[in-house]
Amino acid sequence: MTRAYVKRRIKDVSDVIAGSILLCFSLALVFYLVPNYINEPPILQNPMMSPRWLPGIVGWMIVLFSILLILQGFLLDRSGEDDERQIEKGSTRRFILMVAALLIYVALFEAMGAVFTGILATLILFVAHPVRTWWAYSLAFVFPIAVTFLFVKVMNVPLPISPIGF
Template identity: 90%
Template sequence: MTRSDAKRRIKDVNDVIAGGILLCFSLALVFYLVPNYINEPPILQNPMMSPRWLPGIVGWLIVLFSVLLILQGLLLDRRHEDDERRIEKGPTRRFVLMVAALLTYVALFEAMGAVFTGILATLILFVAHPVRTWWAYGLAFVFPIAVTLIFVNVMNVPLPLSPIGF
């Protein structure tokens, strides 16, 4: 098979590459990370109460959507349409702040707890994407607290709340 034959069969190379990368990561999540790193209590009354349930569902959904993305890249010829997926690069400052928010969340999650790092990462994201309304900054405090409490109290996912035992 020559390069031109492959180009005729693959309609959108970017979709196939993105789908392949997502498929690899999602398979690693489903078959390696979830079973090996998320502990299940020995006595489970309901499988939906397992800490593995939600990551497993998300992993399988990513597998499904990555396969659909690969199929879209192989089957749909969209060259004659306006491609709305063109990437318009934003300022470098925005990219750096978004990476800083992610690194802050990952680095401080265990040490400072889910609530504090969630608030800090959200505030950094608000600076990256200039938020002009005052009430949105209140959401930066409410959402991480609400999400953490839902995960801890409703879904029984043990998260570090704070270093002082909040």
Template identity: 70%
Template structure:
């Protein structure tokens, strides 16, 4: 005779990790098996598979899938100590939230008008102000990163981005 207590149940140690992992798993499955094959077209004559427009989204999708499964396993196997947990969420001020939304709006609304570089610089500066960056040299990264990323996409990956309004 067995009781219900003798049945072995899987106990979730960290529900936040399991829920986040399941959401990311669902997103990655949609990305890998639906969005990439159906909406990213490959040219008929392709000399190098790494030059395919599908290559980077597929890699990202499979990595999200892998890490979401690992996150689910972490939530099932590793017990998080709530006192010493470094992943606890601390709410920021409403001003920080508004500035982050402003940075997103700047980037989305002015991308075509100002170009990728200027728009990226403005949005990054707003984000640095929203999250108080005290070191002065870090602000130089707000100029360096958008320039490097935009030139990487345009010159190396051949992704057409609007560079600057008066780019010759």
């Protein structure tokens, strides 16, 4: 197959590549990670209360959207349009702060709890992407508390709340 033939058949190579990568990861999630690493209690009254339900739904949605992304790459020709998906490199400082926020969240999640690490990571992300309004910083406190409350009290997902056991 020549390069010109592939170029004619695939209208947007980046969509096909991104969709293929997402499809591989989502299939691994649906068929390997969820069944093998998320334990189900032996007695379930409702299948929707299973800890596997939400990751399974999300995994299947990613499978669907990755297939749609691959199809879009084969069917839609956007060469004449102005492509807004071009990557604009940010500063090195922003990249380092984003990686630091992720590493801090992963490293301190068990030791310091979901609320504290969520607040700290969100504040670092707000510094990385300069947030100028003062009220937005209050969201760095509200969202981790609300998400943790939602997971712990509503969805019964055990999360480490804080190191001192509030």
